[in-house]
Amino acid sequence: MSAPIALATAAVARDVDEDLPPLLRAAHDAGIEAVAVDWDDASTDWSTFERVVIRSTWDYTQRLEEFMAWTDHVASVSRLVNPASVVAWNCDKRYLAALGAAGLPVVPSWFVGPGDSASIPAGVPEGEIVVKPTVSAGSRDTARYRWAQREQAEAHVRRLVGGGRTAMVQPYEPTVDRDGETALLYFGGALSHAIRKGPLLRPDAAPTRALFAEEHITAVEPVPEQLAVGEQVLDALVALDPFAGSTPDYVRVDLVERADGGFAILELELIEPSIFTATAHGAAERFVDAVLR
Ligand SMILES: Nc1ncnc2c1ncn2[C@@H]1O[C@H](COP(=O)(O)OP(=O)(O)OP(=O)(O)O)[C@@H](O)[C@H]1O
Ligand SMILES: [Mg+2]
Structure with missing residues (x-):
């Protein structure tokens, strides 16, 4: 031992x-x-x-x-x-702005912090939107609104900001209703496996307060376009100061397809990701080899 x-x-x-x-x-x-x-x-x-x-x-x-x-x-x-x-x-989703600035495809995101005036920032495209806190996990305090419901969305933003948090607003990516999102799991810098997570936000549903929302997970074979974004992420991270030149031992890249057919980063999970070992033969062993050994 x-x-x-x-x-x-x-x-x-x-x-x-x-x-x-x-x-x-x-x-x-x-x-x-x-x-x-x-x-x-x-x-x-x-x-x-x-x-x-x-x-x-x-x-x-x-x-x-x-x-x-x-x-x-x-x-x-x-x-x-x-x-x-x-x-x-990684604990604050404002890192998406840094990734966007580094040229990576990210889901367009607007941030509203204490001190900012507009609750739905100018530039957010008309259509369905998502409001969530920048520090969040398990879909907590996250909800989806139609444009006609933007007063409710604004109230949600104000509630988060009033509680001392920073809120973020994104377009709701409609492909998620059809395809869900795809998570790429990298252990020791190498792809281990990928999963599809079904859609989580229902229209007209209030934000969940539970530890995490019920998820529907299936194994998937990632397409080359998704793998290309995953590789771009790994390359970009090592160049950022907090990474001190090395790829994190475990990385989960969550991708959604955008209306133009490209894949964009919904979030990176570098802290405490579910890694869905049950969906891929040998995944737990690969994690142990790459991360625990
Ligand atoms: N812009 C969006 N378009 C479509 N769906 C979204 C969007 N933002 C969030 N969602 C849905 O809400 C879920 C939770 O959002 P997100 O992953 O950003 O937050 P989280 O709280 O960090 O979740 P977790 O830690 O469980 O992955 C996503 O899995 C997705 O189903
Ligand atoms: Mg997520």
């Missing part, structure tokens, strides 16, 4: 993180001593772990400051995967 590795989870996620048991099993089979630990367990001495891999700290968005302090602490006494600087960059 090698030095122990912690897979950081949360009390609310432990029993619902479907990747955790297969990863622990695959680690054990590879002779790696890995244990699941709640990130906020005050009795844990993180320095006893050779590596701390963030797995399912799914309540972090509601406790961001505490979580960021935890990542800094762990990084100072052990090796945090992905690194704290990557977590800090």
Whole structure:
């Protein structure tokens, strides 16, 4: 057995993180001593772990400051995967603007923070729109509105901003209703597998407050155009300061098709992504090889 590795989870996620048991099993089979630990367990001495891999700290968005302090602490006494600087960059979807500026295709996004006046920024195209917080996971506080419902959308933005958060507005990409989104999973910089996630936002539905929305997941074979965007993402990340010249050990690239037929980034998951090990033979083993070893 090698030095122990912690897979950081949360009390609310432990029993619902479907990747955790297969990863622990695959680690054990590879002779790696890995244990699941709640990130906020005050009795844990993180320095006893050779590596701390963030797995399912799914309540972090509601406790961001505490979580960021935890990542800094762990990084100072052990090796945090992905690194704290990557977590800090990825926890706020304003990174989409940075990716767009770097020439990557992103879902067009407008941001409204405390101090900004308009709740639906000028330039947002007329049509269906999505309102969500920039710090979010599991589709929480996210909703879709028709243009005729934009007063409701504005109220949603004001609610988020009034609560001290930054809101974002995007066009609702209608292809999602037909095709869902595609997530590309890269472990150690190599593609492991891809999945399709069905649409999550129903018209006229209120924003969910649950830990995560019910998801419909199936395995898919990515098309070359999607893989090209995935490669572009990996290349672009290493050039950004928080990545210090290396590709993160795990990367999930979520793509949607735009009306023009191109694929655009809906989000990058570099913190605590579901990796859908059950959909792809050998995925847990590939993660263990690339990330835990
Ligand atoms: N612009 C959009 N067009 C179409 N669908 C969208 C758009 N934005 C969000 N959605 C839908 O809402 C879901 C949640 O949005 P998003 O992935 O951006 O937020 P999240 O809270 O980080 O979710 P998670 O962490 O679960 O992936 C998406 O999976 C998608 O179904
Ligand atoms: Mg998502």
